[in-house]
Amino acid sequence: MELCSFLTLDSFITDPLTHEFMRKALLMSSLVAAVCGFLSSYLTLKGWALMGDAVSHSVMPGVVVAYALGLPFSLGAFIFGVGSVALIGFIKQKSRVKEDTVIGLVFTGFFALGIVLVSKIKSNIDLHSILFGSPLGISLSDVKQTVFICLLVVILLSIFRKDLMLYCFDPRHAKTVGINVFFLHYLLLTCLSLAAVVGLQSVGIILVVAMLITPGATAYLLTDKFDNMTVISVLSAIISSLIGIYVSFWFDLETGGSIVLAQTFIFLFAFLFAPRYGIFKLKKLFAGYK
Amino acid sequence: METINYQNFRIEAENICVDYNGKVALYDANLRLKPGQICGLVGMNGAGKTTFFNALTGFVNISKGKIRINGESVRSAQKDQTIAYVPQNEGIDSQFPISVWDVVMMGRYGSMNIFRCPRESDVQAVKDAIERVDLTDHLSTPIGNLSGGQRKRTFLARAIAQRASILLLDEPFSGVDIRTEKLISELFIQFKNEGKTILLSTHDMIHVREFCDLVLLINKTVVAYGETSEVFTPENITTTFGGISPDFLFGPES
Numbered sequence: 001m002e003l004c005s006f007l008t009l010d011s012f013i014t015d016p017l018t019h020e021f022m023r024k025a026l027l028m029s030s031l032v033a034a035v036c037g038f039l040s041s042y043l044t045l046k047g048w049a050l051m052g053d054a055v056s057h058s059v060m061p062g063v064v065v066a067y068a069l070g071l072p073f074s075l076g077a078f079i080f081g082v083g084s085v086a087l088i089g090f091i092k093q094k095s096r097v098k099e100d101t102v103i104g105l106v107f108t109g110f111f112a113l114g115i116v117l118v119s120k121i122k123s124n125i126d127l128h129s130i131l132f133g134s135p136l137g138i139s140l141s142d143v144k145q146t147v148f149i150c151l152l153v154v155i156l157l158s159i160f161r162k163d164l165m166l167y168c169f170d171p172r173h174a175k176t177v178g179i180n181v182f183f184l185h186y187l188l189l190t191c192l193s194l195a196a197v198v199g200l201q202s203v204g205i206i207l208v209v210a211m212l213i214t215p216g217a218t219a220y221l222l223t224d225k226f227d228n229m230t231v232i233s234v235l236s237a238i239i240s241s242l243i244g245i246y247v248s249f250w251f252d253l254e255t256g257g258s259i260v261l262a263q264t265f266i267f268l269f270a271f272l273f274a275p276r277y278g279i280f281k282l283k284k285l286f287a288g289y290k
Numbered sequence: 291m292e293t294i295n296y297q298n299f300r301i302e303a304e305n306i307c308v309d310y311n312g313k314v315a316l317y318d319a320n321l322r323l324k325p326g327q328i329c330g331l332v333g334m335n336g337a338g339k340t341t342f343f344n345a346l347t348g349f350v351n352i353s354k355g356k357i358r359i360n361g362e363s364v365r366s367a368q369k370d371q372t373i374a375y376v377p378q379n380e381g382i383d384s385q386f387p388i389s390v391w392d393v394v395m396m397g398r399y400g401s402m403n404i405f406r407c408p409r410e411s412d413v414q415a416v417k418d419a420i421e422r423v424d425l426t427d428h429l430s431t432p433i434g435n436l437s438g439g440q441r442k443r444t445f446l447a448r449a450i451a452q453r454a455s456i457l458l459l460d461e462p463f464s465g466v467d468i469r470t471e472k473l474i475s476e477l478f479i480q481f482k483n484e485g486k487t488i489l490l491s492t493h494d495m496i497h498v499r500e501f502c503d504l505v506l507l508i509n510k511t512v513v514a515y516g517e518t519s520e521v522f523t524p525e526n527i528t529t530t531f532g533g534i535s536p537d538f539l540f541g542p543e544s
Contacts, residue, residue, distance in 0.1 A: 045386060093311055162406040166396055169386050176347040176375045177400030177452065178368035224387045224432035 016249045025135040028146055029241040029259065032198045033211065035150045037237030038157055039195050040216030041230045042188060046168040050100060051085070052212040054107035055189070056196035058084030060114025060205055063130060063197075068121045074149055074197045081193030082186075084110050111205075133204035133256030135245065146198050153191050153198075160187060165226055202241065203256035211237065214263040221267075221274040236266050299358070300325050300456055300487040301346065306355030308341050315341040317511050319355075323487050323504070325455070328478060330502035330518070331491040334531055337509045339491040343458050346489075347375050359456065367456075371400045374449035376459040379441055384434050390444050391429045394419055397451035419451035424473060439470030446477065457481065459490040463497055475501065498522060 016022040043052050059077035066076025084106055092102045118127050129137065138146075157164065166174045167184040175181045192212070199208035219232035244259030272279050303321040307314065316338035323329055331339050344350040346357060348364040359367035367373055374397070397419070398412040408416075420426055423443035433441055442462065449457055462474055478501050481488055489506075492498060498505055498518060505522050507513040507530040514526040 045383075159405065162399070165388075166399060169388060170377065170382060170396070172344070172347065172349050172375055172377065172381075173396060173448070174399075175349045176368060176373055177371055177397075178365075179400065220387065224434065225389065226387050226392070229387050 012246070012250065016246060021136050021138075022245070022249060024138060024143065025255070026242060026245055028138055028143060029135045029202045029245055030238045031150050032146065032202045033215075033237035033241040033259075034234050035153050036195050036199050036208075036211035037215040037234040038154065038230060039191055040212055040214070040237065041219060041226070041233050042157075042164055042168055042216075043192065043212055044216035044220055045165075046188070048188075048192070049209070049213045050103055052192060052196070053209040054084060054088065054103045055081045055192050056200065056205060056208040056212070057107040058110035059193065059196050059200070060111050060130065061117055062114075063200070064114050064117040064121060064125060067125050068117075072145055074145055074194065077197040077200075078190070078193050080110060081196060082189055085189050129204070130200065131204050131206055132254060133200060133202050133207070135202045135255050135259075138201060142201065146201060149194050149198050153194050156187060156191055160184065164188060203259050207256055207260045210260040210263055214260070214267050215240070218263070218267045218270045221270040221277045224276070237263070240266055298324060300327075300360060301489070302356075302358040302361075303346070304356045304358075306345055306352045306357060308338075308345050308350055309353050310350075314510065316345070316508075317354075319508065319512050321489075321506055321512075321515065323489065325485040325487055326482050327503050328482055328488040328490070328501050329504040329506055330498040331489055331506050331508065332495075332498060332527075332530060333491075333508040333513075337530070338511075339508065340460060342508065343375065343460060343489075343491070346456075346458060347373055368400075371452050371454055373456045373458060374452045374454035376442075376445045376449050376457065376462060378460045379438050379465050381460065382441075382445075384436075384441065386434070387432060389430045389432055390420065390425055390436070390447075391416065393433060393444050394447045394451050397448035400452070415451045415453065416447075419447040422450055422477070423447040437467065439466040442466050443470055443473065446474065455485070456487045457489070459488065461492060462490050463492060463494055495522075495527070 017026075043049065059081045062076035062078070062080030063073045064076075066073040069076075088099075088102050088106050091097065091106065092099050095102075115127070118125055118130075126134070128134075163174070163179060163184055164187070166179065167181060167188070171181050174184070195212060196208050199211045202208075203211055215233040215237040216229070218236050219229040222232050223229050240262035241259045243262040245255055247253060247262070248255040248258040270278065275281060299322050301321060301323040303319060306316065306319050308316040319338070319342065321329070321342075331342060333339050341350065345352050346359075346364070348368055357364050359372055360370075362370075394416045395408060395412065398408065398415060399406050402408065402412060420429065423446050425440060425443055425447065428436065428440065433444060436444065442465075446462075463471055466474070478488065490502075499522065502518050504516065505518045506515045507521065507526055509530050509532065513530045514521045
């Protein structure tokens with residue numbers, strides 16, 4: 001009996017691995033999740049959730065134009081991602097409209113432009129895969145590009161890990177001791193745009209913001225140390241994407257949605273049972289927990 | 291000994307103006323401070339106190355005027371770790387997942403390499419600074435678990451670890467316990483003897499009389515500046531606070 005259930009669990013995990021597209025999907029999604037999770041710590045602490053939403057939606061026309069022109073989609077996405085932020089800053093400065101309103105109207109404008117362009121350009125762009133992600137149908141050139149971008153973001157974040165933490169925590173002090181705050185601001189934005197680009201392959205443009213904030217929010221509930229927060233965030237992101245892909249494989253569900261839903265469930269678990277900050281402080285149950 | 295005249299001054303601000311998108315926050319403000327001087331910055335909310343600090347740290351650009359720190363530009367003062375800023379408790383995110391040690395170590399970032407790897411000297415500076423503010427028992431405590439006074443001392447330690455010669459303190463006495471208040475006042479005396487220059491903003495008039503050699507009264511521009519005993523008069527204070535009488539501010543006895 002026990003052997004039998006063991007075999008079932010075993011095949012639950014190994015069966016999908018016999019398919020190449022599944023191996024690729026699991027690998028790429030984990031990589032993307034790790035990168036988004038890494039960045040997620042910074043975005044949640046900086047309070048850039050809405051900014052993440054804005055940038056990830058705004059990359060849409062960039063992706064479409066890049067496809068149409070045969071350029072790397074990351075390039076187009078990057079230009080529109082950073083462009084949207086510049087535009088938000090400009091409109092905010094030159095008008096009396098409040099910031100969240102400006103963010104909302106700029107990113108929906110860009111997003112709408114993207115949708116209109118897709119319907120006009122009629123190339124082999126699959127609107128559905130852009131909107132909802134297609135981790136199972138990722139092509140070889142996409143793999144190369146994704147790996148390259150992920151490495152780039154990880155290297156940048158690793159080098160400027162502490163500076164970015166200081167920038168999120170106390171930009172005024174950073175400036176006072178001669179650290180280039182302007183550079184860090186745009187570095188974080190650049191990483192955000194790049195992460196949005198790779199994230200959209202996994203879960204699609206609409207849900208990519210979840211990849212950028214949920215793991216960080218989960219980790220924030222579980223620790224008071226920044227380094228631990230980053231590790232927990234990355235791990236929870238990877239685990240979610242593995243769970244999401246497996247579940248979507250076995251139960252024939254939309255993959256992107258499953259990944260994000262897995263993240264949401266992990267967040268809810270932390271929300272309820274986090275040792276210090278959960279609703280039912282689990283800490284009380286464990287004597288000797290430090 | 292000092293041959294060049296401007297080197298007498300740690301801070302020299304001449305006719306500085308700051309505006310945010312055309313809205314004037316500070317205009318024609320002047321300030322000159324020497325080593326070992328403590329100056330109180332007094333004004334209403336929105337009178338430009340924080341703006342003044344921001345201009346001195348280079349956090350905002352001045353639209354007119356000139357700022358010299360030790361005779362040099364603000365930019366080179368930043369590079370030389372000359373200025374330390376101690377924020378108001380309300381000005382920082384107390385829920386940020388960071389320990390006392392890490393905050394104080396941030397005082398050393400400006401003089402570290404690009405990866406911000408602490409050297410032995412950095413570790414020592416942080417240890418010493420934490421000891422001076424009496425937080426050695428809280429090295430790894432997250433700042434969210436500190437009291438208001440302990441948090442204030444953490445940021446003071448950061449400024450000490452930075453080894454800055456100019457300290458800018460935004461409301462150092464607001465929301466702190468008596469013990470912290472006493473410790474801060476003792477540190478001020480030490481700083482003064484070490485030749486540091488201190489500019490502090492405060493709402494509390496008693497503190498101005500107690501510590502400050504000089505006082506700068508501002509209301510978008512300088513209302514009065516000079517020795518505390520000469521300048522800190524009921525008339526000047528009334529002007530600074532837009533016509534509210536000092537009786538109302540201090541109570542009738544002062």
